[in-house]
Amino acid sequence: MSFQGKLHVEDGVVTIRLVGEVDSRSAHELNELIIDAADKNPTRLVLLAEDLTYLSSAGLRCLVFAHQKMGRDTEIVLVGTRPEVAETIRLTGFDRSIVMQDAVGP
């Protein structure tokens, strides 16, 4: 499955819904979304990850890039991350630099 990301901006919060797989092939697409998001100087970056089915180190690099580009003034929140994807993030310790939340109801 390929990757699709959709960016939404409201009240200083940038939300990106991540769908599919972020791997060595598709990571540049997420990176471009991160750059677009950073240009809006958000107070929060919310990544909706319920439908993110795969994250390789190339995808993880995008999240670290977001954290570094936006700085500590921007809170990065990952919502509804699937267990395998969450495990990848936790293994590296990057979960300590972001907020990981369970998905909320519709």
Added chain:
Amino acid sequence: MIADRVSLRGIENLSAALSALVGRLAAAAGLDSAQAYRLRLAAEEIAVNVATHGYGDGDGEILIDAGLDDEWVWLRLTDRSPEFDPTEHDPDPRLTADPDVGPSGGFGLFLALSSVDRFEHEYVGGRNRNKLLIRRRAGGDGGD
């Protein structure tokens, strides 16, 4: 035995090819989704590392074969890049780097080694052979 050949000329298709191969292997071995995910992740990280560092983004090929026995499911990636043993990679400098200012990448080999139940490397006849093994569930809940 399940075998496939991935050409790094087609690195754009590398991830898709590995996903398909792991899918076939997981079905044959009865791996659960988490096991298949770990095997795919490890294989992709090793393959990408060979492509970008071993071959230096140059021309090269990785031969992938796979198999299973009663205890293990395995993928073996063989390449002709310079000798490199991923098990000698020290992840500590990357893992302890400041996430605010450190490099954004560099987790690939760590994830590969962390994701499998056993990892073997050998350098034979000018080839690196990286074997990624996942232990099949005890009790045969995945079927034989």
